[in-house]
Amino acid sequence: MFLDRVKIQIKAGNGGNGSASFLRTAQTANGGPDGGEGGNGGSVIFKATRNLNTLYDFRFHKKFFAENGGNGGQRLKTGANGKDVVINVPCGTVVIDSESNKIIADLYEDGMEFVALKGGKGGHGNHYYKSSIKQAPHFSQTGETTKQHEVILELKTIADVGLVGFPNAGKSTLLSCISNANPKIANYPFTTLYPNLGMCEVKGQTFVVADIPGLIEGASEGQGLGHYFLRHVERVRLILHIIDISQSDCRDFVEDYKIINQELAKYSSELAKTPQIAVLSKVDLLDEDTLNERIARFEKEIGGVYITISGATYHNIDALKLLTLEKLSKLPPKPPVEVEKFDFDVRDRDSLSITRDDEGAFVLSGGKIDNFIRGVVLSDTRSFAYFQKTLNEMGIIDMMKERGLVNGSIVKIKDITFEYTE
Ligand SMILES: Nc1nc2c(ncn2[C@@H]2O[C@H](COP(=O)(O)OP(=O)(O)OP(=O)(O)O)[C@@H](O)[C@H]2O)c(=O)[nH]1
Ligand SMILES: [Mg+2]
Known part of the structure; x- marks a missing residue:
């Protein structure tokens, strides 16, 4: 089975939590804070490989979650970094953000890598906060949590040359004659059900040829198989347009040629501009006079570069x-493909908003607050003191004072509500 479009779920690992521990040995009953840092979460990385030709592997495997970072431990033990998840995709795979439909990467070259999601940062252990306050800090920071994303993988085959033409025109036969490919060939339309690739060698040089099957009238609007595969011709540099000049299927070869070109143009104006060589096939089935007559008609009605x-x-x-x-x-x-510049994996650590609710309480929100709150365990009085002190240092208390904060005002941060005291 050929699969060239799939939706998958990806998620970077969360950061590990920092540790809040105190040194206790036989010699020191009350040592200082020695909680280590949490490890960073693993990242999600896409890697292009020549060894794959379809997205078939993604039929059942649709979730790719990188490992979470390990928690920090006692004696300054840093948590282990989470393992990255590397997703191998065929060359020519385009990664699209399912939510915005924007293209985030085009993995067109063998070995090319793209970090789609970065792992969450590990939280600080209490040792980290040691110098910032006088008391021994009883708190540590939780790791950064990451969001799950849905992306679409779309394969747009990378080939130098695309073979297009009506079903049964002789595309697969030609591919087998000029390349190492061994496609199925039979005397009925739609023998080939998905694009085949072949490597062609001439004078010590090579180029890749793709057999694009199933194009018929209306392909660009969903007829036949063509609409599935038109995306695979999008990137070829040259089109070999195969036309059955013997008319073995009782079709008119000039008509066929025009129909296929119309479909290409309807699909994309860029595709219509791709240079073509007309390949008049099956000439062995015609006597010389008929052949010459038809070639003359081709030259008159179509013209351009052609070969029999x-x-x-x-x-x-x-x-x-x-x-x-x-x-x-x-x-x-x-x-x-042009990659759209936008922040796919937004990590807001800086925004800050101060509003008042109906009861006049100050409500703090935004990425800056979320990031800061990761380190707060308010059941602990020392931690609470640090919390207020940091709000002050961040200039947030002053900002609230400008908006009327006084002794006794109520402040709300996420699910924490407290009374401000000078
Ligand atoms: N006599 C003769 N028969 C040919 C030639 N090229 C192809 N054929 C025959 O035409 C039929 C169709 O050939 P294919 O190569 O399968 O055609 P295709 O364009 O790949 O067809 P689909 O995969 O169905 O789109 C087969 O029976 C081939 O043997 C040729 O040059 N001469
Ligand atoms: Mg074929």
Whole structure:
């Protein structure tokens, strides 16, 4: 089965919690704070590999969660960093954020890596806070928690040359003649059900050819199989347009040629601009006079670069390989898909908002507050003192005073409510 579009869930690991512990040995009953730092969570990384051709592996495996960071421990023991999760995808896989539909990465080259989500930061242990207050700190910071994201993986095959044409035109036959591929060939339409790739070697140089099956009239609107596969022609540099000039399927070859080109243009105006070589196939089935007559008609009604071939007798197969190589050498490589610059994995650590609720209480919110609150255990009086002190140092008390904060005012932060005392 060929699979070229899947939705998967990804999540970076949470940071581990910092530890709040105190040194206790036979010699020291009341040592200082020795709680270690939490480990960082693992990241989610996509990696392009030549060894995969489809997204088939994602049919059942749809969740990729990196490991959480370990918690810090006594004696300054730092928690272990969570393991990254590396997701191998075929070259040409485009990663799309499912929520915004924006493209976040195009993994077009073998070995290319993209860090989609960074692991959460580990929390500080109480040792970290030692110098900031006089008393021994009884609190530590919890690790940063990360959000789960849904992304769409879409495979847009990377090939230099795309073979397009009506079903049964002889695309797979040509692919087997010019490359190392061994596609199924049969005398009925829709033999090929998904794009096949082959490597073609000419004069010591190689190029990749993709057989794009199932294009018929209306393909761009969902007819046949073509709409599934048009995305695979999007990135080819050159199109070999295969036309059954023998009309063995009793179709009109000029008509066929026009229909396929219309579908390509309807799908994308860029695709319509991709250079083409018309490949008039199955010439072995025609007598010389009929062939010449039809070639004359092709030249008159269509024109442009063309070549006649036969997959049965190998007529002009080498010439076609050479012509393709020559054309390719003059064409620039296709640029990767444009990645939209936006912050996919937003970590707000700086925003701050101070509002008043109906009862006049001060309500603090925003990323700055969320980040700060990770370290607060208010059941502990010393921790509470540190909490107020830090609010002061951050300038937040002054900001609230400008808005009318006085002794006895109520302040709300998340689920914490307290009375401000000078
Ligand atoms: N005589 C002759 N028959 C050919 C030639 N090329 C292809 N055929 C025959 O035409 C039929 C279709 O060929 P395929 O290569 O399977 O065609 P296709 O375009 O890949 O078709 P789909 O996969 O169905 O889209 C097969 O029976 C081939 O043997 C040719 O040059 N000469
Ligand atoms: Mg085929």
